[in-house]
Amino acid sequence: MTESNLRFAKLLVLVNAAVPATLLAWDxxxxxxxxxxxxxxxxxxxxxxxxxxxxxxxxxPLRKLSGWNWIIFSRRTLGLYAFFYALAHFLIFFGFDRAxxxxxxxxxxxxxxxxxxxxxxxxxxxxxxxxxxxAMIKRLGxxxxxxxxxxAYVAAIAGxxxxxxxxxxxxxxxxxxxxxxxxxxxWRLMESWRQQKSARTEPNHKSEVVK
Amino acid sequence: MKEPNRISPREITPAAxxxxxxxxxxxxxxxxSAVATGLVYRRLNHPAAGKVTTAKIEGLTSVATNGNEGxxxxxxxxxxxxxxxxxxNFYEFSTDKEEVAAKAANxxxxxxxxxxxxxxxxxxxxxxxxxxxxxxxEERIYRMRCVEAWSMxxxxxxxxxxxxxxxxxxxxxxxYVAFETLFDPKRMPGQRSGVLDWPYVEGLRLDExxxxxxxxxxxxxxxxxxPQDGAPVRLVVPWKYGFKGIKSIVKIKLVAEQxxxxxxxxxxxxxxxxxxxxxxxxxxxxxxxxxQRIGESGRRPTLMFNGYEEQVGHLYAGMDLRVxx
Numbered sequence: 001m002t003e004s005n006l007r008f009a010k011l012l013v014l015v016n017a018a019v020p021a022t023l024l025a026w027d028x029x030x031x032x033x034x035x036x037x038x039x040x041x042x043x044x045x046x047x048x049x050x051x052x053x054x055x056x057x058x059x060x061p062l063r064k065l066s067g068w069n070w071i072i073f074s075r076r077t078l079g080l081y082a083f084f085y086a087l088a089h090f091l092i093f094f095g096f097d098r099a100x101x102x103x104x105x106x107x108x109x110x111x112x113x114x115x116x117x118x119x120x121x122x123x124x125x126x127x128x129x130x131x132x133x134x135a136m137i138k139r140l141g142x143x144x145x146x147x148x149x150x151x152a153y154v155a156a157i158a159g160x161x162x163x164x165x166x167x168x169x170x171x172x173x174x175x176x177x178x179x180x181x182x183x184x185x186x187w188r189l190m191e192s193w194r195q196q197k198s199a200r201t202e203p204n205h206k207s208e209v210v211k
Numbered sequence: 212m213k214e215p216n217r218i219s220p221r222e223i224t225p226a227a228x229x230x231x232x233x234x235x236x237x238x239x240x241x242x243x244s245a246v247a248t249g250l251v252y253r254r255l256n257h258p259a260a261g262k263v264t265t266a267k268i269e270g271l272t273s274v275a276t277n278g279n280e281g282x283x284x285x286x287x288x289x290x291x292x293x294x295x296x297x298x299x300n301f302y303e304f305s306t307d308k309e310e311v312a313a314k315a316a317n318x319x320x321x322x323x324x325x326x327x328x329x330x331x332x333x334x335x336x337x338x339x340x341x342x343x344x345x346x347x348x349e350e351r352i353y354r355m356r357c358v359e360a361w362s363m364x365x366x367x368x369x370x371x372x373x374x375x376x377x378x379x380x381x382x383x384x385x386x387y388v389a390f391e392t393l394f395d396p397k398r399m400p401g402q403r404s405g406v407l408d409w410p411y412v413e414g415l416r417l418d419e420x421x422x423x424x425x426x427x428x429x430x431x432x433x434x435x436x437x438p439q440d441g442a443p444v445r446l447v448v449p450w451k452y453g454f455k456g457i458k459s460i461v462k463i464k465l466v467a468e469q470x471x472x473x474x475x476x477x478x479x480x481x482x483x484x485x486x487x488x489x490x491x492x493x494x495x496x497x498x499x500x501x502x503q504r505i506g507e508s509g510r511r512p513t514l515m516f517n518g519y520e521e522q523v524g525h526l527y528a529g530m531d532l533r534v535x536x
Contacts, residue, residue, distance in 0.1 A: 015241055016248045019248040019252060033258055035259075035308075035505045036505055038503065040258055096508070166496060172406075
């Protein structure tokens with residue numbers, strides 16, 4: 001992948017990820033969000049946040065399995081969009097559903113478990129967004145940065161549970177999200193288990209060869 | 212040594228042209244991918260819209276009223292026909308409120324029958340035409356409060372359930388009325404999923420069923436009920452959460468014991484048999500204190516018994532509404 005092709009690929013992700021937000025804003029402007037516009041916007045942005053979280057978590061497995069190392073370029077953009085949609089999700093709830101009332105938002109959040117779980121998901125994404133720059137990666141050091149960014153798993157789990165908890169009866173969609181997430185996280189567990197195993201067996205193997 | 216390059220300098224595309232072509236190509240790819248993403252978004256996520264073309268109801272009378280009976284809401288705008296018919300909780304077709312209208316569009320009600328049975332002196336299987344002749348259609352403008360904390364104001368057409376009950380003459384053992392929706396997964400595709408136990412069943416206490424506000428509706432906005440709103444006949448109990456208003460009724464049975472009800476079976480801690488609108492008793496997972504009135508911005512406070520306390524409060528005198536939610 002040449003430098004300029006990579007730059008173009010970045011642009012592709014950047015633009016396409018903004019398309020749903022643009023259409024949602026356009027539809028809102030045109031009063032075309034249906035019977036319950038606020039709810040529609042909340043649902044749409046929430047769904048997009050989950051989709052982008054899963055896409056972000058898909059990058060590494062896909063990269064390892066396919067050998068396309070260059071796709072790592074998209075992870076930061078996808079992750080930042082996940083944060084952007086989650087933040088929009090919260091702000092629309094705060095602004096239009098709770099009429100910008102901090103007290104009513106906090107009162108509602110304190111009482112509703114699904115809001116607590118959802119807020120947790122958004123909350124842990126804040127440090128991830130803040131430390132997403134190259135300078136911050138350098139400052140933290142790769143190891144610490146990677147450890148911190150495992151919070152993305154927490155955000156995705158919280159997001160899916162938050163969705164599951166407020167569905168009335170039809171849990172098929174949240175379960176679909178949960179299944180995909182389980183596969184993505186399961187793959188990571190398998191990988192780290194395999195790495196630990198090979199790290200343990202390798203020295204023995206070498207000594208055997210020496211003998 | 213071999214000559215590395217046999218292409219003559221004249222054949223090489225000039226840099227300016229090359230980069231122009233590249234920019235052109237990239238712009239094309241960018242635009243095409245954005246359009247594709249937009250189309251996917253639109254396909255997966257679109258609010259519903261459309262027209263209603265059901266028949267006009269003949270001889271609809273507007274009940275003269277001073278408003279005290281609760282027969283017509285005053286001072287609150289009616290929800291648009293478009294919104295009433297494109298935002299529906301009707302799991303027999305879809306669990307997506309904005310998808311019900313499209314899924315129900317071809318629902319056929321020809322040959323519809325309604326069986327009225329159980330503890331009555333005159334049980335009878337009505338054809339739809341005979342059923343609608345029980346009493347002349349009246350217009351009633353009611354608030355409709357969904358358990359999901361949104362609401363509408365709907366001009367229904369129908370007649371009081373009490374007229375039907377008077378016609379079939381319940382025996383003295385009858386204490387409750389049980390209702391049942393059509394079960395036909397071919398015509399109601401949502402019934403192929405196990406989201407709820409089918410058929411949908413609902414029930415009322417006999418005094419609730421006899422209350423003058425309790426309506427068997429066959430139309431709205433002066434037209435026959437569109438399929439998505441419960442064609443051909445549905446129940447409307449304006450002081451209760453919307454899920455009590457069972458749709459597409461095929462059976463009405465008078466019984467001695469409290470009958471099972473679908474949402475209560477699905478979530479006994481969340482949906483009670485009574486399901487009276489009550490801003491003081493929250494759903495375990497969300498507040499019932501306020502509601503999103505469809506078509507309005509901002510939320511309004513939810514009223515006790517959905518604003519019908521004066522008319523129905525006495526039915527529940529002495530009852531603990533936290534226990535009997």
